[in-house]
Amino acid sequence: MAFTPRIGVYICHCGINISASVDIEAVTAFAASLPAVIIARDYTYMCSDPGQALIKEDIEQLKLNRVVVASCSPRMHEPTFRAAVASAGLNPYCFEMANIREQCSWVHPGSEATTQKAMDLIASAVAKAAHLQPLITRQVEVSPSALVIGGGIAGLQAALDIAEAGFQVTLVERAEQPGGHAAQLHTTFPYMQPARELLRPLMERVDAHPRIEVMLSAEVEEIKGFVGNFEASVRQSEEMRTVSAGSIVIATGFEVFDAHIKKEFGYGLYPQVITTLDFELLSAQNLQVNGHSPRKVVFIQCVGSRDQSLGNPYCSRVCCMVAARQAKWVRQRLPEAEVTIFYMDVRAFGKGFEEFYDQVRTCGVIYRRGNPSEILRQGEHLLVRAEDTLLGEVVEVEADLVVLALGMVPRQDSAALASLLKLSRSADGFFMEAHPKLRPVDTSVAGVFLAGCCQGPKDIADSISQARGAAAAAMIPLLRGQVQVEAATAYVEEELCAGCGQCAQVCTYGALRLHPVRNVMTVNQVLCQGCGACASACPSGAVTVSHFTFTQTMAQLEVLLNGSNHQRKQELLPTASLMAK
Amino acid sequence: MLQIESRQFATTHNLFACIQCGKCTGGCPMAVKTTLNPRNLIYRLLVAGNGYDLEGREELWDCTTCATCSSRCPKLVNPMEAVIALRGAFVEKGRVHPNVKTALESTFRHGNPLSMPREERVRWASDLSIKPFGEGVEYLFFVGCTPSYDPRVQQVARSLVKLVQHANLDFGFLAEEESCCGSEIRRLGEAGLFEMIVEENQEMLKAMSVDKMFTTSPHCFNAFKNDYPQNGVQVEHYTQLLSRALENGWLKFSGRFEKTVTFHDPCYLGKHNGIYDEPRQVLTGIPGLKLVEMDRSREKSLCCEGGGGRMWLEGSNPGTRLARWRIQEALDTGAQVLATACPFCLLTLEEALKHQNAEDKLRVMDIAEIADQVL
Numbered sequence: 001m002a003f004t005p006r007i008g009v010y011i012c013h014c015g016i017n018i019s020a021s022v023d024i025e026a027v028t029a030f031a032a033s034l035p036a037v038i039i040a041r042d043y044t045y046m047c048s049d050p051g052q053a054l055i056k057e058d059i060e061q062l063k064l065n066r067v068v069v070a071s072c073s074p075r076m077h078e079p080t081f082r083a084a085v086a087s088a089g090l091n092p093y094c095f096e097m098a099n100i101r102e103q104c105s106w107v108h109p110g111s112e113a114t115t116q117k118a119m120d121l122i123a124s125a126v127a128k129a130a131h132l133q134p135l136i137t138r139q140v141e142v143s144p145s146a147l148v149i150g151g152g153i154a155g156l157q158a159a160l161d162i163a164e165a166g167f168q169v170t171l172v173e174r175a176e177q178p179g180g181h182a183a184q185l186h187t188t189f190p191y192m193q194p195a196r197e198l199l200r201p202l203m204e205r206v207d208a209h210p211r212i213e214v215m216l217s218a219e220v221e222e223i224k225g226f227v228g229n230f231e232a233s234v235r236q237s238e239e240m241r242t243v244s245a246g247s248i249v250i251a252t253g254f255e256v257f258d259a260h261i262k263k264e265f266g267y268g269l270y271p272q273v274i275t276t277l278d279f280e281l282l283s284a285q286n287l288q289v290n291g292h293s294p295r296k297v298v299f300i301q302c303v304g305s306r307d308q309s310l311g312n313p314y315c316s317r318v319c320c321m322v323a324a325r326q327a328k329w330v331r332q333r334l335p336e337a338e339v340t341i342f343y344m345d346v347r348a349f350g351k352g353f354e355e356f357y358d359q360v361r362t363c364g365v366i367y368r369r370g371n372p373s374e375i376l377r378q379g380e381h382l383l384v385r386a387e388d389t390l391l392g393e394v395v396e397v398e399a400d401l402v403v404l405a406l407g408m409v410p411r412q413d414s415a416a417l418a419s420l421l422k423l424s425r426s427a428d429g430f431f432m433e434a435h436p437k438l439r440p441v442d443t444s445v446a447g448v449f450l451a452g453c454c455q456g457p458k459d460i461a462d463s464i465s466q467a468r469g470a471a472a473a474a475m476i477p478l479l480r481g482q483v484q485v486e487a488a489t490a491y492v493e494e495e496l497c498a499g500c501g502q503c504a505q506v507c508t509y510g511a512l513r514l515h516p517v518r519n520v521m522t523v524n525q526v527l528c529q530g531c532g533a534c535a536s537a538c539p540s541g542a543v544t545v546s547h548f549t550f551t552q553t554m555a556q557l558e559v560l561l562n563g564s565n566h567q568r569k570q571e572l573l574p575t576a577s578l579m580a581k
Numbered sequence: 582m583l584q585i586e587s588r589q590f591a592t593t594h595n596l597f598a599c600i601q602c603g604k605c606t607g608g609c610p611m612a613v614k615t616t617l618n619p620r621n622l623i624y625r626l627l628v629a630g631n632g633y634d635l636e637g638r639e640e641l642w643d644c645t646t647c648a649t650c651s652s653r654c655p656k657l658v659n660p661m662e663a664v665i666a667l668r669g670a671f672v673e674k675g676r677v678h679p680n681v682k683t684a685l686e687s688t689f690r691h692g693n694p695l696s697m698p699r700e701e702r703v704r705w706a707s708d709l710s711i712k713p714f715g716e717g718v719e720y721l722f723f724v725g726c727t728p729s730y731d732p733r734v735q736q737v738a739r740s741l742v743k744l745v746q747h748a749n750l751d752f753g754f755l756a757e758e759e760s761c762c763g764s765e766i767r768r769l770g771e772a773g774l775f776e777m778i779v780e781e782n783q784e785m786l787k788a789m790s791v792d793k794m795f796t797t798s799p800h801c802f803n804a805f806k807n808d809y810p811q812n813g814v815q816v817e818h819y820t821q822l823l824s825r826a827l828e829n830g831w832l833k834f835s836g837r838f839e840k841t842v843t844f845h846d847p848c849y850l851g852k853h854n855g856i857y858d859e860p861r862q863v864l865t866g867i868p869g870l871k872l873v874e875m876d877r878s879r880e881k882s883l884c885c886e887g888g889g890g891r892m893w894l895e896g897s898n899p900g901t902r903l904a905r906w907r908i909q910e911a912l913d914t915g916a917q918v919l920a921t922a923c924p925f926c927l928l929t930l931e932e933a934l935k936h937q938n939a940e941d942k943l944r945v946m947d948i949a950e951i952a953d954q955v956l
């Protein structure tokens with residue numbers, strides 16, 4: 001039986017977002033007149049429950065087999081309407097969207113030409129709809145395991161949570177020991193707990209966990225696959241191993257800023273100048289410098305942070321409290337010592353931080369406002385020169401120990417890891433979350449999540465929070481057991497394929513392989529993202545991407561270029577040139 | 582050289598808690614007209630190492646101890662107390678203004694800072710038949726030095742006596758036995774003399790078995806309430822007593838006071854002790870009286886510049902007295918009477934009124950005087 005399209009067109013007002021500049025009534029009448037259109041309706045909010053109900057009722061009563069919604073962008077509501085038509089028994093790919101908001105009402109003034117453009121967009125969507133084919137969304141089995149890269153406090157916590165939920169976890173740590181930077185800390189702000197006490201129980205639980213395999217001195221060299229079925233090649237000394245994982249948590253942490261770069265502070269030149277990280281070791285050694293107890297200690301905050309000249313414009317978020325903690329330590333251990341902290345701002349935003357800052361000041365730490373400009377030698381001692389901006393005077397503060405409060409910087413190898421996984425990085429160089437507010441543990445790659453300082457500077461509490469968030473998100477596909485794979489993927493018409501391999505070169509997802517025997521291209525449907533790069537690269541036109549077939553696209557173009565009404569394009573032109581001004 | 586051990590000082594006075602936010606200086610009424618800057622002073626003490634030279638810091642004598650700073654500090658620092666303590670360093674070395682020297686000496690000798698003989702302390706009350714305080718008398722009326730000796734403020738004391746008598750309250754006073762409460766002595770930095778005064782007064786209160794007392798001046802009230810060690814004596818400012826008397830119907834007004842009145846909150850009632858409502862309750866309880874507020878009222882009230890020993894000290898910028906600004910603010914409300922409830926405020930404001938030549942537009946009166954008129 002020949003297929004006869006029966007199309008319903010639904011035009012959305014989007015409140016007044018569309019209706020303010022598009023003549024909805026005219027557009028609806030126009031849509032109703034288009035070939036194969038059985039019904040055209042308009043509604044205030046098509047995405048609302050009553051709006052969706054309209055579509056569903058029509059599908060059932062008017063036996064519609066294709067649906068076009070003219071509203072916002074597919075990114076916004078394609079999933080909504082696909083689900084709506086599916087619930088009325090239609091294949092979700094029998095739905096097409098015409099974007100008459102972002103691409104029309106929002107960017108053009110209310111005019112006849114704008115209405116005409118909406119009509120054109122709808123006509124073209126209807127033309128495509130007549131050629132739409134149902135596609136099968138396939139489910140693939142998920143490997144019930146996770147890969148955690150980086151064994152700092154964030155990675156350890158994420159691994160533990162996922163394993164506790166019943167999944168197998170492989171934790172890959174580059175160093176010989178897990179723990180990351182937390183393992184180098186002496187105590188922690190704001191409660192002055194020894195870092196060991198925080199880290200050790202976590203490490204022991206990870207170590208003893210039957211479902212966690214910790215690979216030390218190991219590194220991930222290659223990652224293939226997609227959410228549900230990643231395959232990582234891990235090198236451990238000379239050996240290579242393949243680890244499969246349903247999802248991945250990145251927890252590779254940070255590096256401390258290299259204080260040598262700030263020449264004016266003489267780190268590496270003056271033995272009395274150390275960093276907050278060096279201080280951690282010194283705390284463990286009872287604060288002895290050359291066998292003496294320092295009597296005048298100066299801390300300098302924001303070293304390597306908030307500095308555009310270094311390309312580090314951001315605040316590192318921990319160093320204020322690190323300096324405060326270490327200053328308090330000095331005051332407690334060496335009550336005779338004078339302790340000064342030079343600061344530009346004191347950022348004590350976390351829970352318990354301001355209270356901690358209160359304690360640190362009242363134990364006798366002197367906070368001086370100013371960003372020291374240089375450190376000079378004076379005999380056995382050093383002089384920290386700064387403008388005290390509260391006095392408006394240049395001051396020279398004598399010191400026999402200067403501690404630079406280091407900021408956090410992205411790991412030098414983060415670019416390499418980013419390209420391994422196709423992750424984005426934000427302007428500061430840290431890995432970028434999918435949305436700064438709404439999706440803070442997700443990346444733009446499905447199934448890959450971020451935990452800890454690899455995403456940006458944070459303290460232990462925040463690293464743990466993010467790790468637990470990332471672990472929970474990473475468990476979603478694992479718990480589901482199956483993931484849907486995109487149905488709009490590429491396929492190769494073998495009779496046309498010359499086996500030239502040009503398409504495989506442009507596929508960034510590694511979805512194309514030349515068949516070793518038949519010498520034609522084959523598509524891995526799980527890996528293919530339907531981006532279409534191959535289809536346009538193929539000189540023989542052998543590659544087609546479903547849902548964006550040649551026939552469908554040409555039908556759309558034809559309507560747009562020739563149209564059913566030639567005058568419309570003429571009228572739209574002045575609007576377009578107006579926009580260009 | 583007037584060296585103090587700044588590290589020790591900063592610790593005792595909790596200066597390390599200071600975050601240099603400047604809230605104190607931003608609200609300090611003197612900071613806008615002299616070099617007094619409590620925030621800056623604290624900072625200099627903090628960064629001075631262990632020795633700070635107070636030499637030349639004459640602005641310490643500008644502080645009126647109005648408590649704006651201490652009442653607003655987010656870190657519970659008390660810059661005002663630090664200033665008072667620093668004055669102590671000057672006093673210890675005898676490096677004080679002759680007026681201060683005179684006030685201190687007179688208090689030591691005569692029990693008042695006004696260089697007045699003790700015998701004359703009761704002259705104002707000679708025709709009022711106030712009974713001496715003794716066993717079984719309910720209230721001790723602590724008159725205070727200025728109300729006892731200053732002819733203008735004596736009128737307030739007299740009015741107050743009439744009001745309390747009218748309310749049938751059982752009270753007595755100490756007559757010549759009354760001695761300065763020491764409030765201003767303490768604020769001038771003479772901690773030693775103040776301690777002596779406290780000891781003597783405490784003994785006297787105990788010997789007389791005083792349970793309840795009220796004062797004319799918010800300064801005496803504050804001293805007994807906050808500076809003296811806990812002694813079980815219930816001390817009130819007279820506006821609290823009167824407001825209670827009105828509420829309970831002990832005090833009734835028969836006359837009317839058909840005037841628009843604005844109220845100047847004395848620092849030692851308001852900012853020091855949070856008493857804002859009672860004086861207003863007395864005023865609004867007066868038939869015919871219309872109360873209007875200045876923008877700077879209650880917690881925002883502008884100091885009259887009479888506290889902290891400033892009754893005897895011109896300060897480093899005598900040209901612009903805060904009381905004169907205050908008179909202008911009162912005039913701006915259109916009020917006919919500027920009411921207050923403090924001897925020092927009364928004197929400074931009245932003096933400023935004369936200076937502004939605005940006596941035809943405004944009168945300065947104590948609440949007790951207004952209430953007395955409508956008995």
Ligand SMILES: Cc1cc2nc3c(=O)[nH]c(=O)nc-3n(C[C@H](O)[C@H](O)[C@H](O)COP(=O)(O)OP(=O)(O)OC[C@H]3O[C@@H](n4cnc5c(N)ncnc54)[C@H](O)[C@@H]3O)c2cc1C
Pocket residue numbers: 149150151152153154155172173174175177178179180181182185187188189190218219220251252253254255256276277280318322325406411417451452453454458459460461463
């Ligand atoms: C001097 C200093 C003092 C601090 N004091 C405190 C404090 O008192 N309180 C507090 O809450 N926070 C403090 N912090 C912050 C705290 O250190 C961090 O919040 C925490 O360490 C972040 O943990 P993480 O797991 O995200 O990163 P990291 O600790 O950096 O761990 C990352 C791990 O990943 C590994 N790794 C990196 N790349 C790879 C790779 N490609 N493959 C495999 N493994 C890899 C690294 O070897 C490392 O073990 C301080 C920081 C500093 C610098």
Ligand code: SF4
Pocket residue numbers: 301302303305306314315316317318319320321345346347405407
């Ligand atoms: S946390 Fe504090 S010290 Fe660190 S960069 Fe931010 S402001 Fe500077």
Ligand code: SF4
Pocket residue numbers: 489490506507508509510511512523527528529530531532533534535545
């Ligand atoms: S559509 Fe994109 S992802 Fe799929 S095979 Fe072609 S190039 Fe690769």
Ligand code: SF4
Pocket residue numbers: 605608609610611612617619643644645646647648649650651660661664
């Ligand atoms: S008490 Fe008043 S005058 Fe004195 S410093 Fe504080 S705000 Fe200024």
Ligand code: SF4
Pocket residue numbers: 598599600601602603604605606619620623650653654655656657658659660
């Ligand atoms: S208000 Fe308090 S914390 Fe702020 S500067 Fe003054 S004393 Fe310091």
